[in-house]
């Protein structure tokens with residue numbers, strides 16, 4: 001007789017500072033495990049783009065509530081690549097531009113915005129078998145996630161990685177401009193009143209300054225294996 005054994009699915013929360021390789025790890029891990037990937041930073045970026053385009057003032061509670069009810073964010077996979085869709089429009093490239101990066105942290109301090117995003121993220125992840133990357137996944141969105149990771153890397157390395165990433169995309173920002181943006185975002189993200197960026201007590205901390213993508217993936221895959229084994 002054919003005995004069907006199914007592997008339990010878990011939630012993997014990846015939090016950490018800006019440009020510390022969260023999304024690269026989440027994507028690689030998603031492919032390896034056959035898990036879905038939710039880029040929660042892209043959701044805050046999409047909201048920021050909508051606010052900027054529609055001139056929604058960041059202190060206008062009524063306009064913010066109306067905008068949030070008009071916003072739909074989805075993720076689709078096109079030719080193996082994750083794309084962010086805002087009200088039917090593919091905004092994947094636009095939300096990575098510097099003018100959005102410069103405004104996203106203030107938008108992410110707005111409690112109404114956070115409440116709306118967190119609810120959507122919890123819904124997207126309810127079936128498990130997902131990886132979410134962000135700032136508050138292990139602390140607020142899924143505090144019961146089976147595996148929580150907190151990534152860090154030195155500011156110089158994070159700036160260099162983001163600089164090279166944007167250069168490949170043809171977006172010419174200077175090293176200084178990128179470093180200022182990253183450090184400012186880290187500061188706002190870590191000091192905001194509502195769900196600040198912080199390490200969950202039960203998170204595994206990984207400083208990937210001197211790790212290759214392959215080494216990091218191997219390390220995390222071993223942790224996933226261990227957690228799943230613990231559930232069987």
Ligand code: DC
Pocket residue numbers: 018019040041042044045104105108133134135136137185189
């Ligand atoms: O991951 P990212 O750099 O694309 O995120 C953009 C901004 O969104 C980041 O500066 C803070 C905010 N963010 C957040 O507050 N909570 C999350 N879960 C994800 C991102």
